[in-house]
Amino acid sequence: MEHILKTTSVAACGLVTSLLTALLVTVIERLTGFDVFTFSLWLIIPAGAIGTGIAAASGYYFGSLYFHTRPNLLLLLQMVVVAGLTQLLIYYTQYATLILDNGQRVSDLIPFAQYLDITLTTAHYRVGRAGQVDAGEVGQFGYWLAVIQFIGFLLGGLGAFGILLGHPVCAHCKKYLRVLAKSDKLFGSADDLASYDDTLFQLPVDSPQFAEMARAEHKMKAEKGTWKQNLKLYGCPECKTQTIGSEVSVWNGKDWKSVNELARKFTIPPGIDLAGVFRAKT
Ligand SMILES: [Zn+2]
Known part of the structure; x- marks a missing residue:
């Protein structure tokens, strides 16, 4: 019972930091126009997604240390599911808060699925040091970019998982030292x-x-x-x-x-x- 309670608490910590990360990404995007999540290096290295993945996974990390739960398969599964939901939430909050120049809400005009398809496939490749060269729309490859970003986001979480695995534990009590x-x-x-x-x-x-x-x-x-x-x-x-x-x-x-x-x-x-x-x- 106690174990289930602890595992649930760790999951809750991870969920909270993931939600906060998704909101933060949207706020930054709305204020500066810069989308942290989709920021890539050399087109496909999902640097922004890895960074946001680390921020999102910080809840699992500190929660696990606090509640003394060892990383296990259940935590790994939770991380994958929450990462996927967080990515969707990032798209959704961006959709829900997007207002056109004429004051109309995008969410009043088109359904989310259509918005998502348009955003993913009409994103532009930015090449060059400051992204000054526009290499055109990504088209269907946009879905692959989203998958790559999902993997990048997960890598952030796997990093936290790996550090937890290497964290020294008491041989008798299995508590983190x-x-x-x-x-x-x-x-x-x-x-x-x-x-x-x-x-x-x-x-x-x-x-x-x-x-x-x-x-x-x-x-x-x-x-x-x-x-x-x-x-x-x-x-x-x-x-x-x-x-x-x-x-x-x-x-x-x-x-x-x-x-x-x-x-x-x-x-x-x-x-x-x-x-x-x-x-x-x-
Ligand atoms: Zn001990």
């Missing part, structure tokens, strides 16, 4: 990082030596080849068991590139609270 504290340590070389890492995790976690090393600041200006160890202290909201997650990345001159094979997790024995150790500033 909360980040209690985090700390970044920078090193000039992989060797420096490795020796810090090896020493730290060989120490008993409740020893003063461990606390001292975990607190120690390792700061430097990041340049090409600088290594970073990102330590996160997670806590289970149910059983309070803590876990340390360690992720390693290296600065390639532009951004931090994750070294996934060096990512590790350590479960702290029950009853030990390291929040003070990780939060304390020296």
